[in-house]
Amino acid sequence: MSPKQSMSETTAKAILDAFNAHDLDAIMQFFADECSLDMPRGPEPWGQRVVGKNAVRQALASRFKGLPDVRYSDDRHWVCGNMIFSEWLLTGTTPDGTPVKVRGCDHFELRGGKVVRKDSYWKIVDRTQ
Numbered sequence: 001m002s003p004k005q006s007m008s009e010t011t012a013k014a015i016l017d018a019f020n021a022h023d024l025d026a027i028m029q030f031f032a033d034e035c036s037l038d039m040p041r042g043p044e045p046w047g048q049r050v051v052g053k054n055a056v057r058q059a060l061a062s063r064f065k066g067l068p069d070v071r072y073s074d075d076r077h078w079v080c081g082n083m084i085f086s087e088w089l090l091t092g093t094t095p096d097g098t099p100v101k102v103r104g105c106d107h108f109e110l111r112g113g114k115v116v117r118k119d120s121y122w123k124i125v126d127r128t129q
Contacts, residue, residue: 014030085105086108
């Protein structure tokens with residue numbers, strides 16, 4: 001493993017740690033000013049896209065509000081060029097008490113050591129099958 005790859009995998013783990021701490025200031029230190037976030041749900045095939053550091057911060061704050069005890073675990077990370085791929089298990093509880101447990105992944109695109117795009121995917125849990 002090259003030092004660059006090790007640093008990127010370390011960065012991916014540090015981003016996940018900041019998410020688990022629900023620390024928006026720490027999370028946003030990893031993002032470039034000109035960044036975007038594609039949420040797993042939304043009106044378009046790519047979900048809901050928010051652009052700009054302030055908008056990304058607000059979207060992430062809404063995630064913490066919607067799942068106040070959200071936690072990412074069972075994580076794995078891969079590095080390929082300027083991309084980091086993270087796979088995880090998300091668990092949490094909605095404010096009305098509904099438990100959430102879902103596998104997902106993030107694709108992070110980096111430029112100059114900062115995240116310029118985070119694309120997030122969740123498995124669709126269908127309890128009727």
